[in-house]
Amino acid sequence: MAGVAPRGRLKVFLGYAAGVGKTYQMLTEAQDLHAHGVDVVIAYFEPHGRQETIAMTDGLESVPRRAMDYRGSTFEEMDTDAVLRRRPHVAVVDEFPHTNVPGSARAKRYEDVHLLLEAGIDVLTTMNVQHLESLNDQIWQSTGVRVRETIPDWVLKQADEVVMVDLTPRALLNRLERGVVYSPERATAALQNFFKEPTLVALRELAMRQTAYAAETRQQDETRQAARTDMAVRADERLLLMIDPSPASAALIRRGRRVADYLQAECLAVYVSRTADLSDLTPDERDSVERQLNFARGLRIESRILDGEDIAQTLVAFARLHDVTQIFVTRRTEGRMAALLKRGLVQRIVGLAHDMQVTIVADRSRRQTTRA
Amino acid sequence: MPADELDRTGRRSPEALLKHVQAAERAASRGTLKVFLGYTSGVGKSFRMFDEARRRHERGQDVVVAAAQPTMPPDVAEIVSALESIPARVTDGIPVIDTDAVLARRPQLCVVDGLAYDNPPGSSRAKRYLDVEVLLHAGIGVLASLNLEYIEEQHEFVRGVTGTAPAEGVPQAFIDGADEVVIVDAPPEAATSAHAQQLSLLRQRALLLTADVVDRQLEAFLEMHGVRQTWGTQERIAVCMTPRANATAMLASGRRNADRFHGELFAICVNQPNPTPEDKSALARNVTLARAQQAHVDILEGKDPIGAILEYARTNGITQLFVGHNLRKGWRTRLTGSLLDRLIDEAEGLDVRVFPH
Numbered sequence: 001m002a003g004v005a006p007r008g009r010l011k012v013f014l015g016y017a018a019g020v021g022k023t024y025q026m027l028t029e030a031q032d033l034h035a036h037g038v039d040v041v042i043a044y045f046e047p048h049g050r051q052e053t054i055a056m057t058d059g060l061e062s063v064p065r066r067a068m069d070y071r072g073s074t075f076e077e078m079d080t081d082a083v084l085r086r087r088p089h090v091a092v093v094d095e096f097p098h099t100n101v102p103g104s105a106r107a108k109r110y111e112d113v114h115l116l117l118e119a120g121i122d123v124l125t126t127m128n129v130q131h132l133e134s135l136n137d138q139i140w141q142s143t144g145v146r147v148r149e150t151i152p153d154w155v156l157k158q159a160d161e162v163v164m165v166d167l168t169p170r171a172l173l174n175r176l177e178r179g180v181v182y183s184p185e186r187a188t189a190a191l192q193n194f195f196k197e198p199t200l201v202a203l204r205e206l207a208m209r210q211t212a213y214a215a216e217t218r219q220q221d222e223t224r225q226a227a228r229t230d231m232a233v234r235a236d237e238r239l240l241l242m243i244d245p246s247p248a249s250a251a252l253i254r255r256g257r258r259v260a261d262y263l264q265a266e267c268l269a270v271y272v273s274r275t276a277d278l279s280d281l282t283p284d285e286r287d288s289v290e291r292q293l294n295f296a297r298g299l300r301i302e303s304r305i306l307d308g309e310d311i312a313q314t315l316v317a318f319a320r321l322h323d324v325t326q327i328f329v330t331r332r333t334e335g336r337m338a339a340l341l342k343r344g345l346v347q348r349i350v351g352l353a354h355d356m357q358v359t360i361v362a363d364r365s366r367r368q369t370t371r372a
Numbered sequence: 373m374p375a376d377e378l379d380r381t382g383r384r385s386p387e388a389l390l391k392h393v394q395a396a397e398r399a400a401s402r403g404t405l406k407v408f409l410g411y412t413s414g415v416g417k418s419f420r421m422f423d424e425a426r427r428r429h430e431r432g433q434d435v436v437v438a439a440a441q442p443t444m445p446p447d448v449a450e451i452v453s454a455l456e457s458i459p460a461r462v463t464d465g466i467p468v469i470d471t472d473a474v475l476a477r478r479p480q481l482c483v484v485d486g487l488a489y490d491n492p493p494g495s496s497r498a499k500r501y502l503d504v505e506v507l508l509h510a511g512i513g514v515l516a517s518l519n520l521e522y523i524e525e526q527h528e529f530v531r532g533v534t535g536t537a538p539a540e541g542v543p544q545a546f547i548d549g550a551d552e553v554v555i556v557d558a559p560p561e562a563a564t565s566a567h568a569q570q571l572s573l574l575r576q577r578a579l580l581l582t583a584d585v586v587d588r589q590l591e592a593f594l595e596m597h598g599v600r601q602t603w604g605t606q607e608r609i610a611v612c613m614t615p616r617a618n619a620t621a622m623l624a625s626g627r628r629n630a631d632r633f634h635g636e637l638f639a640i641c642v643n644q645p646n647p648t649p650e651d652k653s654a655l656a657r658n659v660t661l662a663r664a665q666q667a668h669v670d671i672l673e674g675k676d677p678i679g680a681i682l683e684y685a686r687t688n689g690i691t692q693l694f695v696g697h698n699l700r701k702g703w704r705t706r707l708t709g710s711l712l713d714r715l716i717d718e719a720e721g722l723d724v725r726v727f728p729h
Contacts, residue, residue, distance in 0.1 A: 202590055205586040205605040206605050209634065222565070346716065355728055357727055
């Protein structure tokens with residue numbers, strides 16, 4: 001057959017914690033497809049010693065993993081090349097947000113999955129909602145856990161289907177106590193950290209809202225396609241994120257991305273410098289700004305550096321030129337002097353941007369738990 | 373916590389406290405209700421429910437099936453046949469749970485497939501969920517299944533999507549009162565794209581509805597344990613209305629944002645000391661506008677307006693605060709300016725969005 005295979009379909013089984021049954025449900029579907037004569041292989045499966053789940057792999061072909069040596073230890077990763085050579089109709093790939101061991105061809109498993117999809121292979125995969133990049137600060141605030149393996153929101157958005165795998169927190173805690181999820185010593189540790197009932201309830205709610213959101217955006221895309229409107233939808237809002245060297249900027253970027261997605265707004269990010277070469281910054285600050293801009297680009301936010309003597313004026317002029325409707329700034333700067341300067345800057349921006357909204361974003365990089 | 377349970381300083385009213393004590397007493401002797409909610413038939417609710425009943429039975433719980441569907445897929449039928457049943461009695465072709473027999477048998481757990489049946493005239497209770505209520509009251513745990521379309525408050529929505537809605541229904545409050553609600557989610561399998569659209573809408577609604585139930589349970593849990601924390605699982609936008617602020621634009625934007633996030637909209641104003649007649653009428657106008665946008669409206673008292681706003685925001689889990697910025701010259705500008713600064717300085721954990729005027 002001539003031409004390129006159409007892109008494979010991506011289906012994500014979304015949960016909110018280990019042990020809710022994501023992998024089990026994914027394998028149930030794989031078994032179902034296999035029974036209907038579809039060519040399914042397991043490209044990567046994490047057994048976690050769970051017998052019921054392991055039993056679900058019976059009769060399914062597995063592509064052997066690839067062993068990788070790193071700092072004297074051996075790690076096993078999905079053998080993407082072998083899966084591509086095997087060319088199944090459907091590949092089962094557990095743990096979508098996984099970070100590959102250094103030295104792998106690609107840094108992230110979702111990049112490997114991308115290759116499979118490009119080759120026309122359908123992929124079934126699993127993830128928990130807390131791995132979504134734009135929720136990272138919120139998860140940190142409510143759980144005290146900084147999730148390291150994240151997935152940019154646009155990656156999940158490319159899924160053709162997102163299915164919520166639900167189990168009530170009480171049932172999950174029962175499973176944990178019965179030793180179904182983890183070994184006893186790991187279970188005890190887990191119960192003290194992530195597996196507290198309110199935490200689980202909150203994560204579960206986030207997973208439900210995320211699944212509904214995925215269904216909604218998917219449906220809107222399909223409606224648009226059905227109407228054959230090839231033109232990009234003109235966003236009625238445009239957000240401009242003002243980055244600074246402080247760590248709060250990462251939280252600003254994540255929040256801005258999330259708000260822009262929900263409002264279906266376009267999103268830009270800038271750092272405004274007094275000098276074009278950033279020479280007014282210390283080397284550390286310069287690194288930090290570069291990191292923030294790259295982080296924003298990774299989330300598909302167009303980012304650039306502006307220069308101008310008057311920072312507020314430069315920012316607002318740029319915003320006006322680009323039809324920005326809302327400017328996002330961080331709240332706090334470390335140090336009294338810097339804080340006063342920052343307050344003055346925010347005041348100036350609010351005063352100058354008399355035709356736009358200015359949002360002072362909560363510092364979600366800080367934790368705040370108070371007891372009444 | 374719903375705003376109407378708070379007094380004006382944001383504290384819980386005695387009535388609310390009493391309600392909680394009563395709820396706790398009820399919970400001690402009452403059976404637990406777990407609802408398996410689906411957005412359409414065929415997503416596997418019954419299987420999930422009976423599978424749980426089977427596992428609980430294997431772990432030694434005393435389980436009885438009080439209602440099963442007349443026709444079942446083979447995998448469901450297999451589980452049901454392995455469990456003890458007290459068959460529903462059929463009157464006028466309608467299956468009615470044999471509540472008396474279940475009460476006499478007194479299992480730990482009772483399974484009811486299909487919660488939304490109307491009982492025939494002459495039955496002790498008009499609706500099946502009222503029979504379930506009797507079982508719960510007697511301390512028997514219940515697993516029950518339900519489709520979105522059978523929730524009374526969803527009839528209008530469902531009719532809007534599919535063109536029809538069932539005559540039978542269970543009130544939302546019954547679902548809210550469940551100890552656990554599980555969403556049984558499966559992607560829509562539809563023959564036509566129009567049908568797929570309908571199913572997708574029902575699915576979104578079922579997910580969001582369950583998320584709301586979960587959100588209320590989270591609040592109740594945190595409240596019971598005295599934890600005050602903004603989890604931000606649901607966006608809650610509060611528009612601060614001052615007599616002179618352009619509330620129309622802020623409320624319209626607040627509504628639109630709340631809708632996009634499937635969140636909630638609040639509108640608050642702080643009663644200023646010695647308001648002028650103009651202030652009073654402006655305020656009344658704003659309150660009317662806010663009600664028209666279906667916001668929860670609250671009037672706060674206090675000499676310290678910023679403090680009152682922030683306390684309200686914390687108590688109600690507000691994630692975004694919309695405020696106006698008055699650019700007019702004069703003492704009011706200076707006052708507004710400094711109030712705004714304080715608000716921004718102290719609004720920890722909140723996004724503050726300043727609107728131009």
